[in-house]
Amino acid sequence: MKILILGGAGMVGQKVANYLIENGLDDREISELILYDVVDAKVSQSSFPVKVLSGNIADPEQSKVLANLEADVIFHLAAIVSGEAEKDFDKGWDINSKGGWNLLEALREKHVSSGEKYIPRLVFASSIAVFGGPFPNKIDDDFLCAPKTSYGAQKAMVELLVSDYSRKGYIDGLSVRLPTICVRPGKPNLAASSFFSGIIREPLNGVEAILPVSDDVRHWHASPRSAAKFFAHAATLDTSLLDGRRSLNLPGVSCTVAEQIEALGKVAGEDAVKLIKRVPDQDIISIVDNWPRNFDPARAIELGFTAESNFEEIIKVYLEDDFEG
Amino acid sequence: MKILILGGAGMVGQKVANYLIENGLDDREISELILYDVVDAKVSQSSFPVKVLSGNIADPEQSKVLANLEADVIFHLAAIVSGEAEKDFDKGWDINSKGGWNLLEALREKHVSSGEKYIPRLVFASSIAVFGGPFPNKIDDDFLCAPKTSYGAQKAMVELLVSDYSRKGYIDGLSVRLPTICVRPGKPNLAASSFFSGIIREPLNGVEAILPVSDDVRHWHASPRSAAKFFAHAATLDTSLLDGRRSLNLPGVSCTVAEQIEALGKVAGEDAVKLIKRVPDQDIISIVDNWPRNFDPARAIELGFTAESNFEEIIKVYLEDDFEG
Numbered sequence: 288m289k290i291l292i293l294g295g296a297g298m299v300g301q302k303v304a305n306y307l308i309e310n311g312l313d314d315r316e317i318s319e320l321i322l323y324d325v326v327d328a329k330v331s332q333s334s335f336p337v338k339v340l341s342g343n344i345a346d347p348e349q350s351k352v353l354a355n356l357e358a359d360v361i362f363h364l365a366a367i368v369s370g371e372a373e374k375d376f377d378k379g380w381d382i383n384s385k386g387g388w389n390l391l392e393a394l395r396e397k398h399v400s401s402g403e404k405y406i407p408r409l410v411f412a413s414s415i416a417v418f419g420g421p422f423p424n425k426i427d428d429d430f431l432c433a434p435k436t437s438y439g440a441q442k443a444m445v446e447l448l449v450s451d452y453s454r455k456g457y458i459d460g461l462s463v464r465l466p467t468i469c470v471r472p473g474k475p476n477l478a479a480s481s482f483f484s485g486i487i488r489e490p491l492n493g494v495e496a497i498l499p500v501s502d503d504v505r506h507w508h509a510s511p512r513s514a515a516k517f518f519a520h521a522a523t524l525d526t527s528l529l530d531g532r533r534s535l536n537l538p539g540v541s542c543t544v545a546e547q548i549e550a551l552g553k554v555a556g557e558d559a560v561k562l563i564k565r566v567p568d569q570d571i572i573s574i575v576d577n578w579p580r581n582f583d584p585a586r587a588i589e590l591g592f593t594a595e596s597n598f599e600e601i602i603k604v605y606l607e608d609d610f611e612g
Numbered sequence: 613m614k615i616l617i618l619g620g621a622g623m624v625g626q627k628v629a630n631y632l633i634e635n636g637l638d639d640r641e642i643s644e645l646i647l648y649d650v651v652d653a654k655v656s657q658s659s660f661p662v663k664v665l666s667g668n669i670a671d672p673e674q675s676k677v678l679a680n681l682e683a684d685v686i687f688h689l690a691a692i693v694s695g696e697a698e699k700d701f702d703k704g705w706d707i708n709s710k711g712g713w714n715l716l717e718a719l720r721e722k723h724v725s726s727g728e729k730y731i732p733r734l735v736f737a738s739s740i741a742v743f744g745g746p747f748p749n750k751i752d753d754d755f756l757c758a759p760k761t762s763y764g765a766q767k768a769m770v771e772l773l774v775s776d777y778s779r780k781g782y783i784d785g786l787s788v789r790l791p792t793i794c795v796r797p798g799k800p801n802l803a804a805s806s807f808f809s810g811i812i813r814e815p816l817n818g819v820e821a822i823l824p825v826s827d828d829v830r831h832w833h834a835s836p837r838s839a840a841k842f843f844a845h846a847a848t849l850d851t852s853l854l855d856g857r858r859s860l861n862l863p864g865v866s867c868t869v870a871e872q873i874e875a876l877g878k879v880a881g882e883d884a885v886k887l888i889k890r891v892p893d894q895d896i897i898s899i900v901d902n903w904p905r906n907f908d909p910a911r912a913i914e915l916g917f918t919a920e921s922n923f924e925e926i927i928k929v930y931l932e933d934d935f936e937g
Contacts, residue, residue, distance in 0.1 A: 376780065419856065423754075431756050433775070433857045440776040444769050450758070451765040455701065531744065532758045 288315045290522075291356055293344060293390070294364030295322025298471055299412065299514050301329060303362055306515035308333040312360070313523050321356060324365065344386035345378075354393035357405060360522045361394075363387060364412040368478035369438035373574070376437060383441035387411070391448050395457040409449060409460035410521040413534060415507055417443040417464060418579045425583040428536060435577040450533045453526070461529060463521050466509040466539030466582075466594070469601055472609035479574040483508065486544070487551055487602055490559035492612050499568035502545040505580035509539040509594040510604040520592055528590060538594040540601060541581035550598040554606070613640045615847075616681055618669060618715070619689030620647025623796055624737065624839050626654060628687055631840035633658040637685070638848050646681060649690065669711035670703075679718035682730060685847045686719075688712060689737040693803035694763035694899070701762060708766035712736070716773050720782040734774060734785035735846040738859060740832055742768040742789060743904045750908040753861060760902040775858045778851070786854060788846050791834040791864030791907075791919070794926060797934035804899040808833065811869070812876055812927055815884035817937050824893035827870040830905035834864040834919040835929040845917055853915060863919040865926060866906035875923040879931070 290307065294300040304322055308331050311317060322328035323340045330337045342349040344365045353361075365386060366372075372379030391409075398405050416439035417432040434440045442462075449460040470491075471484040482499055483506060489496035509517075517537055526533070542550075552560045584592075595601045615632065619625040629647055633656050636642060647653035648665045655662045667674045669690045678686075690711060697704030716734075723730050743751060744760035759765045767787075774785040795816075796809040807824055808831060814821035834842075842862055851858070867875075877885045909917075920926045 421855075429748075429754075429756050431754050432772075433859075434772070435779065435856055437776050437780070440772045444772050447757075447759070447765045447769050447772075451762050454760065455762070530746075531760055534758075 288317055288359045289319045290317060290360045291321045291323060291358035292362045292364065293323050294366065296324035296326050296328035297364060298473065299468060299511060300364045302511045302515040303518045305331050306519055312519060323353065345381040347389045350389040350393035353390060354397040357397065358407055360408045362410050362518050363390065368476055369416055369436055370477040370479045372438040372441060373436055379437045379441055383438065384444050387445035388448055391452045395452060398457045406456065406459050408522055409458045410518055411445055411449050411460060411462040413442045413446050413462040413464045415464050415466060415579045420577045422579055425581045426579050427583045428586045436574060446534045453533055454531060459526055460533060461521055461526060462534040463517050464534060464536050465514060466507045466537060468511055468514050469508040470605035479571050486563050487547065490551060490562040491555055491610060495562050495564055497566050498544065498563050499566060499571040500544065500575050503543055504575060505541060505543045507539045507541050507579055507582055508601055510601045512604045512608055513594040517592055524590060535587045536582050536584040537587050537592050538584050539582065540595050540598050542598045547598050550602055553599060554602045613642055613684045614644045615642060615685045616646045616648060616683035617687045617689065618648050619691065621649035621651050621653035622689060623798065624793060624836060625689045627836045627840040628843045630656050631844055637844055648678065670706040672714045675714040675718035678715060679722040682722065683732055685733045687735050687843050688715065693801055694741055694761055695802040695804045697763040697766060698761055704762045704766055708763065709769045712770035713773055716777045720777060723782045731781065731784050733847055734783045735843055736770055736774050736785060736787040738767045738771050738787040738789045740789050740791060740904045745902045747904055750906045751904050752908045753911045761899060771859045778858055779856060784851055785858060786846055786851060787859040788842050789859060789861050790839060791832045791862060793836055793839050794833040795930035804896050811888050812872065815876060815887040816880055816935060820887050820889055823888050823890050824896040825869065825900050828868055829900060830866060830868045832864045832866050832904055832907055833926055835926045837929045837933055838919040842917055849915060860912045861907050861909040862912050862917050863909050864907065865920050865923055867923045872923050875927055878924060879927045
């Protein structure tokens with residue numbers, strides 16, 4: 288089985304790659320793993336071949352190159368983040384939407400030219416940003432997508448395409464709506480959600496962190512380790528169980544910023560907590576104000592997806608998997 | 613005020629045009645009405661100039677031509693119907709989705725080149741086909757779009773674009789999810805929903821009609837006259853009331869095929885009813901099986917949209933507006 292990760296150099300792409308290298312994919316033999324991104328992806332030592340490819344998914348010609356790889360499983364995580372998509376309208380739609388559409392078109396051509404034999408499993412990294420307020424207390428599996436960011440609209444659009452191309456049998460795809468992934472290792476990024484990780488990661492590393500929103504902001508989180516497991520599980524899921532609804536809200540932890548900070552205090556003490564500096568940022572407040580706070584992801588849970596059950600666990604996953612201090 | 617109707621030669625486009633010619637648009641002075649379609653639209657006698665343009669909205673160059681008209685209100689009804697979009701995948705996505713996207717891009721360019729002064733009202737003709745089963749008894753305003761036809765996915769995609777381009781201030785748009793328009797005058801078309809009109813229209817005209825689904829199929833209807841009023845109302849609506857949710861489920865009549873036939877009997881007698889011939893068609897049964905049956909369109913009603921209150925009224929509108937027998 289050949290596996291292709293688009294966005295393979297990104298944080299979650301790397302987590303998926305390393306998960307596959309360490310755990311395989313159920314009982315399927317992995318013959319090759321290909322990591323594709325705009326920059327060269329890092330590669331860990333592996334018992335099966337891992338190849339690195341670079342290119343820009345916004346270039347339609349690249350889609351053909353990718354389809355010609357005839358991967359059995361494609362994880363599509365290539366995207367620019369929410370903050371950047373909001374600032375650069377063209378870039379967001381080009382990469383986050385047209386990039387995905389071009390890929391699906393190239394896969395359909397491959398499907399046709401293979402005599403309809405080639406039907407790859409495609410797992411699309413969607414986001415809870417497909418939802419926009421006002422929200423119920425818990426978002427259930429029947430709640431509408433009314434995104435209030437370009438990023439959310441771009442993700443929702445590709446979800447529609449993944450569903451329709453799958454319904455037609457050109458691919459066998461599904462979209463997983465990731466919670467905010469927390470605690471992200473490394474440096475802050477342009478995502479408006481970056482601070483949710485920053486206020487934990489920076490203090491754990493003895494560094495000051497900026498909190499741009501109020502303590503009562505509630506949000507929906509899962510660890511990078513859970514993200515990798517989501518993708519691996521989605522890659523082997525029996526999609527006939529989805530009954531045509533190929534976008535899934537995934538499990539996660541709902542907590543307020545205050546509860547995040549309380550968990551940080553429990554794990555790392557009050558000195559860590561004191562490193563959090565409150566500097567309200569109206570742009571981020573406005574974006575986050577339109578983000579979901581809590582979910583009842585009944586379908587995904589029934590389908591076997593799992594995540595952490597409280598924020599302390601999420602911090603502990605960071606300490607186990609990514610902390611270098 | 614200059615008004616442009618895309619799909620101006622189609623049945624609903626013509627109803628909108630004639631409604632504007634007869635009633636104007638509230639207290640706004642109409643300086644020009646432009647009817648655009650792949651074929652030349654019919655024009656009724658009018659107190660203001662009516663121009664006819666022809667072209668294919670799937671051609672990106674055409675979008676620029678249309679944007680250069682600088683219409684104040686654009687009704688976008690240009691589409692191929694559900695049955696055709698299901699049969700011809702490329703044509704459906706090209707016309708129903710890329711056509712809309714190209715138009716929005718051209719309008720955005722016009723917005724920018726006008727020094728951000730040009731912000732047209734765009735009313736996009738969406739459809740209840742954006743919904744896919746399983747359904748609740750009544751679909752409320754928070755129910756998810758999970759289309760199970762390409763046509764529905766194409767409409768849902770353009771809704772996302774209309775919302776995001778509006779949120780960014782490039783246009784001031786909204787999408788109206790039309791019920792199945794019934795009783796359509798004229799001939800049957802390729803829409804899978806065509807029979808809902810056929811089983812009323814043909815018997816009223818003394819002609820045999822084919823019923824391809826069972827009598828207990830429940831569906832959601834509004835008359836062509838209501839459709840014209842929906843568009844006129846949407847053209848002048850205060851969109852700030854939409855609070856960023858720019859797709860609206862419209863009011864209509866929920867009834868079963870049996871109730872449609874009962875209403876036909878009341879209006880036209882049992883001889884008319886006897887002209888309905890039951891010939892099950894598995895393709896149409898499958899498509900219609902995934903269509904909505906009933907709605908609770910609370911937002912649209914609160915915003916002042918109105919339709920008929922029972923199917924007998926819908927038949928009477930046909931007799932008043934379109935019957936030539």
